[in-house]
Structures are given as structure tokens and as C-alpha cells.
Amino acid sequence: MQNVKINPYQYLVLVIxxxxxxxxxxxxSALAAEAKQDAWIxxxxxxxxxxxxxxxxxxxxxxxxxxxYIQINEKVFGKWIGKTVSVLFVIMATYYTSSLLYYSATxxxxxxxxxxxxxxxxILMIGIVVMGIRLGLETIAxxxxxxxxxxxALFLILAVFISPQIKFENLQPVxxxxxxxxxxxxxxxxxxxxxxxxxxxxxxxxxxxKVKQARKSFIIGHLIGGIFIFLLTFLxxxxxxxxxxxxxxxxxxELAKRISVGDFVQxxxxxMGSLWFIALYFKTVLYxxxxxxxxxxxxxxxxxxxxxxxxxxxxxxxxxVIYPNVVYQKVVEQSIEIFFSVFIGLFxxxxxxxxxxxxxxxxxxxxxxx
Amino acid sequence: MMKKCILILxxxxxxxxxxxxxxxxxxxxxxxxxxxxxxxxEYLVSAQVIVPSEVSMQxxxxxxxxxxxxxxxxxxxxxxRKMTKDAPRKIxxxxxxxxxxxxxxxxxxxxxxxxxxxxxxxxRSDFYVVxxxxxxxxxxxxxxxxxxxxxANKMFNALKTSERIWAATEGVILDDLxxxxxxxxxxxxxxxxxxxxxxxxxxxxxxxESITPSTRIQYDHLGVFKEDRLVGWLTEDEGRGYSDIxxxxxxxxxxxxxxxxxxxAIEIFDFDSTIKxxxxxxxxxxxxxxxxxxxxxxxxxSIDLTKPESMNEIQKIYEKEMKELxxxxxxxxxxxxxxDIFGFGEAIHRSNPKEWKEMKEHWDEKFANLTxxxxxxxxxxxxxxxxxxxxxxxxx
Numbered sequence: 001m002q003n004v005k006i007n008p009y010q011y012l013v014l015v016i017x018x019x020x021x022x023x024x025x026x027x028x029s030a031l032a033a034e035a036k037q038d039a040w041i042x043x044x045x046x047x048x049x050x051x052x053x054x055x056x057x058x059x060x061x062x063x064x065x066x067x068x069y070i071q072i073n074e075k076v077f078g079k080w081i082g083k084t085v086s087v088l089f090v091i092m093a094t095y096y097t098s099s100l101l102y103y104s105a106t107x108x109x110x111x112x113x114x115x116x117x118x119x120x121x122x123i124l125m126i127g128i129v130v131m132g133i134r135l136g137l138e139t140i141a142x143x144x145x146x147x148x149x150x151x152x153a154l155f156l157i158l159a160v161f162i163s164p165q166i167k168f169e170n171l172q173p174v175x176x177x178x179x180x181x182x183x184x185x186x187x188x189x190x191x192x193x194x195x196x197x198x199x200x201x202x203x204x205x206x207x208x209x210k211v212k213q214a215r216k217s218f219i220i221g222h223l224i225g226g227i228f229i230f231l232l233t234f235l236x237x238x239x240x241x242x243x244x245x246x247x248x249x250x251x252x253x254e255l256a257k258r259i260s261v262g263d264f265v266q267x268x269x270x271x272m273g274s275l276w277f278i279a280l281y282f283k284t285v286l287y288x289x290x291x292x293x294x295x296x297x298x299x300x301x302x303x304x305x306x307x308x309x310x311x312x313x314x315x316x317x318x319x320x321v322i323y324p325n326v327v328y329q330k331v332v333e334q335s336i337e338i339f340f341s342v343f344i345g346l347f348x349x350x351x352x353x354x355x356x357x358x359x360x361x362x363x364x365x366x367x368x369x370x
Numbered sequence: 371m372m373k374k375c376i377l378i379l380x381x382x383x384x385x386x387x388x389x390x391x392x393x394x395x396x397x398x399x400x401x402x403x404x405x406x407x408x409x410x411x412e413y414l415v416s417a418q419v420i421v422p423s424e425v426s427m428q429x430x431x432x433x434x435x436x437x438x439x440x441x442x443x444x445x446x447x448x449x450x451r452k453m454t455k456d457a458p459r460k461i462x463x464x465x466x467x468x469x470x471x472x473x474x475x476x477x478x479x480x481x482x483x484x485x486x487x488x489x490x491x492x493x494r495s496d497f498y499v500v501x502x503x504x505x506x507x508x509x510x511x512x513x514x515x516x517x518x519x520x521x522a523n524k525m526f527n528a529l530k531t532s533e534r535i536w537a538a539t540e541g542v543i544l545d546d547l548x549x550x551x552x553x554x555x556x557x558x559x560x561x562x563x564x565x566x567x568x569x570x571x572x573x574x575x576x577x578x579e580s581i582t583p584s585t586r587i588q589y590d591h592l593g594v595f596k597e598d599r600l601v602g603w604l605t606e607d608e609g610r611g612y613s614d615i616x617x618x619x620x621x622x623x624x625x626x627x628x629x630x631x632x633x634x635a636i637e638i639f640d641f642d643s644t645i646k647x648x649x650x651x652x653x654x655x656x657x658x659x660x661x662x663x664x665x666x667x668x669x670x671x672s673i674d675l676t677k678p679e680s681m682n683e684i685q686k687i688y689e690k691e692m693k694e695l696x697x698x699x700x701x702x703x704x705x706x707x708x709x710d711i712f713g714f715g716e717a718i719h720r721s722n723p724k725e726w727k728e729m730k731e732h733w734d735e736k737f738a739n740l741t742x743x744x745x746x747x748x749x750x751x752x753x754x755x756x757x758x759x760x761x762x763x764x765x766x
Contacts, residue, residue, distance in 0.1 A: 110491060111491055112391070113390065113391035114391065115391050116390040116391050117390065120390070169716070172719075172720035173719065173720050173721070173723040240545075241549055243552050243553070244548070257494050258545075260496065267494075
């Protein structure tokens with residue numbers, strides 16, 4: 001398992017997908033709800049803060065270039081505290097896997113197939129997720145490499161075809177809501193795209209062949225993902241207006257619906273739907289990979305593959321029960337989940353960094369064994 | 371072995387083509403026009419549904435191309451579904467082109483009846499919304515039309531074309547309507563639609579068999595809304611003024627007076643207007659800048675078009691008359707309706723967000739006394755294919 005290696009470019013692509021993932025679907029709406037027409041500024045601020053968080057992650061990970069996050073926990077905190085922290089981490093990764101299943105399924109049932117039971121869509125999605133994980137990280141990375149082309153192409157089509165409808169009046173007056181509100185609303189973006197990126201420390205830097213470049217691709221990948229989110233927020237507010245962006249559950253999809261170039265290129269939102277599916281799929285895979293590999297390493301198992309199927313079933317069941325409805329999900333995601341993410345994805349790594357600072361010398365003396 | 375497995379799996383996918391959400395074309399009735407009326411506290415929804423066999427390329431049997439289903443209910447959705455008591459297929463609104471709301475309902479308020487249309491996943495909000503003037507929505511949907519055998523198409527295209535090259539009508543799609551209804555600094559307008567002639571005769575096929583159909587559908591003036599209630603109608607000229615101010619004019623034809631009596635018609639082919647808000651001594655003010663490019667389309671007076679001075683003169687007259695028209699439009703709306711349909715409030719919001727916050731609560735009163743400066747400039751003036759009109763020769 002340890003000899004699996006992906007290259008920095010593949011990692012970059014995975015980071016882009018992870019950052020964009022859910023963000024591209026609902027972040028514009030969440031930002032516009034509070035920051036109004038300044039949502040796009042909030043997006044920039046959010047991305048700025050995110051970059052700091054990612055920098056922290058890479059720094060921690062590079063202290064131990066041969067360990068995954070779970071193993072770092074054990075090394076720094078000691079066996080039992082380390083395992084406890086890791087268990088929390090795995091719970092988070094599993095929870096978000098289910099949460100994303102719920103996302104993709106509700107997206108389909110609201111916009112395209114209202115009569116299809118959620119569980120059928122969950123099973124379809126988890127089916128390919130489990131399949132991907134069983135085939136291994138390299139397969140996932142390679143398919144990401146191919147699908148990023150599709151993703152970027154679709155995104156460009158969306159952006160170019162909707163751009164004639166941009167109304168700059170919708171962005172005015174600029175900076176009306178004030179600094180406080182902008183920062184406040186950007187927190188959601190930070191939590192969903194960068195704080196949760198802690199799960200990527202299960203890949204970085206252990207499974208990447210050029211560690212030095214990998215750090216760069218982590219940061220650049222995150223920036224590129226952030227630019228996608230910024231562009232979509234900008235398009236949302238300038239085309240739909242702040243009010244409507246906030247009112248829509250899926251503003252990005254609404255944008256795709258509005259595309260109409262010369263009464264000819266229109267009604268292409270079904271095609272555009274794959275944009276979100278590609279991103280959602282990879283984000284789900286990365287969460288699921290973190291939870292499967294996490295459990296394997298906590299329990300010191302040799303192979304993670306036997307765990308994929310049972311954990312996949314668990315994720316489906318969880319996805320059916322965590323949210324009673326979309327409204328509940330929206331509320332939870334903008335309150336409890338933010339604290340949950342920040343606690344596990346930001347607070348604990350910070351504690352880890354502090355502990356590391358105190359015990360630094362001890363680690364320096366004994367070279368990495370694993 | 372592997373190949374066989376894949377083959378079997380591939381065959382199995384044939385059975386997977388959408389189990390829960392499959393919809394066959396022959397199980398759907400496509401509606402392109404909906405009408406909403408209010409009858410005794412219930413919504414009466416009418417759907418103009420296409421008869422597929424009549425619009426197909428193969429010889430039709432001569433029956434009407436559309437048919438009308440109606441049902442009433444306490445909510446629009448309920449009424450919509452109730453139609454299946456009459457309609458043999460489920461009515462599919464995904465291709466909706468036009469929504470007609472009766473004047474009576476518009477006067478009571480339209481927002482409640484619009485939520486379904488914005489929320490439902492099958493609908494896309496790019497259809498026009500119009501008001502049936504002096505009659506019910508179902509009466510409008512009950513008229514056959516020549517050229518376009520589907521009346522909904524005729525209504526859609528007529529509005530689209532007249533908005534583009536005539537400009538006194540306004541094609542308002544649901545998105546724009548909702549934006550205006552929810553905006554603090556802009557009120558909505560909707561174009562009126564009316565039926566001329568005998569309403570009874572209009573629904574029969576004979577109506578379109580004569581050269582001049584005895585009953586026809588025609589767009590009328592713009593209706594002014596205050597919040598979500600219809601409060602009155604603009605005249606044709608005021609409707610133009612509205613389009614001029616809000617920059618929805620693409621092309622139009624305007625008749626102006628000659629210096630020595632008579633008329634000149636000018637075709638405007640490029641038109642641009644911007645609204646700028648400002649605060650002057652604590653009071654809001656609005657500046658409208660208009661730039662037009664035109665073409666002398668028709669001359670009915672003796673003016674010497676070979677002289678540059680007369681070109682200047684025409685431009686001056688156009689600018690003056692345009693200014694008057696716009697000022698008169700604003701005056702009427704300010705004094706009669708006190709409803710900011712032009713979006714002056716939004717202009718103030720954009721330019722002075724702080725002051726706007728204080729005045730938005732009582733914007734209607736502010737709007738009624740708002741000072742508006744109008745600046746019109748005609749830039750490029752062309753004269754068509756003739757120099758001087760032959761009228762000059764004849765009159766001499």
C-alpha cells in the first residue's frame with residue numbers, strides 16, 4: 001500500500017475538485033444571503049483565509065513527510081490521545097461522505113427526477129465511490145486527470161454563455177454591507193473548502209512522489225478551486241442579482257438554466273449538471289478514502305479494501321438519516337457543521353502544532369521509522 | 371468469462387432507463403400558455419394545451435391546434451393538477467411561453483399566484499407575464515390566431531417583436547418581474563393584452579378562415595404596479611417614455627414635428643439611456659442621460675435636407691420632444707401612481723447607499739417629489755436613400 005504514488009499534477013487536480021466540490025453548488029447562495037451584492041468580495045476574502053489554513057496543513061504534514069495525518073496524531077500526541085483525535089477525524093470524514101451523498105441525491109431529486117427515491121441515488125453514487133477506492137488512489141487520480149478537462153470545458157461554456165447577461169448594476173453599491181459582514185459570511189466558504197481539506201493530509205505528502213512540488217500543487221490547486229468558486233459567485237450575483245442568488249437553493253444550476261444564446265444554445269442545464277456531479281464525486285471519494293484509510297491505520301490493519309463495502313453501506317444508511325429535510329440540512333451546515341469542522345480541522349491541528357513545538361527535539365533525535 | 375459478464379451487465383442497463391422518473395412523450399400534454407383568474411376566492415387556472423396531431427407536419431384533420439383545459443382550486447397548484455380530471459394526459463409546463471393574469475387578480479395582488487411558477491422544477495422562468503385587460507385570462511387563451519396556429523406562439527412572438535422594434539410594449543419575463551417585485555427601489559410593470567371583436571366567435575376555427583379574423587388578440591398599454599398590485603395603465607406615449615427611460619428600447623419609430631408644420635418620422639436604431647442618482651442638499655436627485663442614433667424614415671413636410679442646418683434642427687427637435695415626452699411620463703407616474711417603476715430608487719441605492727438606507731422606508735413620498743433632470747442627445751442622423759423629399763417639388 002505504501003508504494004502507491006501519484007504525481008504532483010494529479011494531486012493538484014484532486015485538490016481542485018475537493019475545493020470546488022460542494023462549494024460550486026451552494027456557496028454562492030450562502031454568501032449572497034448575508035453579504036448581498038458583495039458576495040464576490042466575501043468569496044475573495046474566504047479564499048484568502050483558506051490559503052492560510054492550507055499553508056498550516058502543509059507545514060504540519062511536511063514535519064513528517066512519511067506519515068499520514070492519523071500517524072502524525074499518534075506520533076505527536078502519543079498512542080491513546082492520538083487515537084482519540086484520529087477517531088474524531090474519521091467520524092468527520094465518514095459524516096461528510098454521507099453528507100455529500102445526501103447533497104448529490106437532493107440535487108437530482110429537486111431538479112431532475114423528483115420521484116426517484118433518495119436511497120437509489122445514494123446507492124448509485126456510493127457504488128462508484130467504493131469501486132474507485134477499491135481500485136486504488138492511482139486509478140482515482142488518473143480519472144481525475146481526465147475529468148478535469150471535461151470540468152473546465154463545461155465551466156468555460158457556462159461562464160462564456162452566461163456572460164452576455166451580466167449586469168454590473170447588480171454589483172452596486174460595492175462594499176455596502178461592511179467588513180464585519182463580509183468576514184462573517186466568508187467563514188462558511190473557509191470551512192467547507194479549506195478546513196475540511198484536512199482529509200487530504202491522508203494523501204499528502206505520503207503518497208506523492210515529489211514532496212517539494214506537492215506542497216506547491218496543494219496551494220495552487222486550492223487557489224484554482226477558489227477562483228472557480230469566486231467566478232461562480234460573481235456570475236451568480238451579477239446575472240441573477242443578490243436577492244435571487246440568495247433565494248435559489250442551487251444558484252449555479254439556475255445560471256445554467258438561464259443560458260440562451262440567440263434562442264439556439266439553450267436548455268443545456270442537464271448537460272451542465274455533470275459539472276457538479278464530477279466535482280461532487282471526487283469530493284466524496286476523497287472523504288471516503290480518508291475515512292477508510294483512517295480506520296485501517298487506527299486499527300493497524302494491513303489492507304483497507306475489506307472495509308470499503310461495509311463502510312459504504314454505513315454511509316448510505318447515514319445519508320438517509322442525518323438530515324430529515326433540505327431546510328434542516330441548510331441550517332445544520334451553516335451552524336453546527338462549521339463548528340464541527342473548525343474544531344477537528346483547525347483547532348486540533350493547531351494544538352498538534354503547539355505540542356510539536358514543545359516536543360520538537362525528541363522527534364529530531366529519532367528518525368522516522370514507518 | 372469477463373467479456374460475458376460485461377455483456378450481461380450491458381444488457382441489464384437496458385432495463386434501467388429511469389425507473390421512477392421516466393416520462394413518455396405520449397403521456398404528456400404540452401402547455402405553452404397558462405392563464406390565472408380569480409373566481410370567488412378560488413384560482414381558475416386555464417392551460418392552452420397543444421394537440422400534437424394537429425401541429426404535426428402530416429396533414430391535419432382540420433381541428434383546432436390547441437385546446438383549453440380549466441380547473442379551479444384554492445391554490446394554483448391544486449387547480450393545475452385538478453385539470454387531469456378533464457385532460458387525458460398530465461400537463462407539462464416545461465415549455466411555457468406566456469402567462470396571462472386577469473386584470474381583476476392583478477388588482478388584488480399577483481405575488482401569491484407566482485410562487486408555484488418560480489418554485490416548480492419543471493418550469494423555467496423565462497416566459498412572459500402579461501395582464502388580460504378588461505377581461506379574464508381564459509378569454510384571452512380562447513382565441514384562434516392566423517400565421518401561428520398555436521396562439522401561445524403568436525402571443526410570445528408578437529410581444530418579442532413589438533418590444534424589439536416598436537418599444538411601447540414591454541416583454542417582462544418572470545425573473546425580471548420577481549426581481550422588480552422584491553426590489554425596494556423599483557416597481558414592476560406588465561404589458562396588457564386584450565381581445566378585439568367577438569369573444570364567442572374567436573374560439574372557433576372559422577375565425578382564422580377569413581382574411582381579417584373577426585376576433586384578434588392584441589397587446590395594449592403598460593400596466594403600472596405598486597408592490598404587487600396593479601394600480602393603473604400608462605398611455606401609449608407614456609409606455610414609450612417608460613421604455614426610453616429604462617433602456618429597453620432596441621429600435622423604434624418616433625414622429626416629431628417639422629419646424630414649419632408637418633411631421634417627420636425618425637427611426638431610432640441605436641438607443642442608450644443611463645440613470646444616475648445623486649444627493650443634492652440632502653434631497654435625492656436623478657439624472658437621465660439618453661443617446662440616440664436615428665434615421666430620417668419619412669418626411670411629410672418641406673424641409674431642405676441638403677442643408678446641414680436642417681439636420682441640426684431635426685436633431686434639436688427630436689431632443690426637445692423626447693425630453694418633453696420623458697418628463698411628461700415621469701410626471702404622470704409621480705402624480706397619479708406614486709410608484710417608482712423606473713428604478714430611480716435603485717439608482718440612488720447604487721450611488722448613495724448610506725442615504726438610501728434612511729429614505730427607503732418612505733421612498734414612495736420621496737419619489738413623488740423627486741427632481742429628475744433629463745438630458746437627451748441625438749448623435750448620428752442618417753437620411754435614408756433620398757436627399758430632399760419629392761414633396762418639396764410637388765408643393766412648389
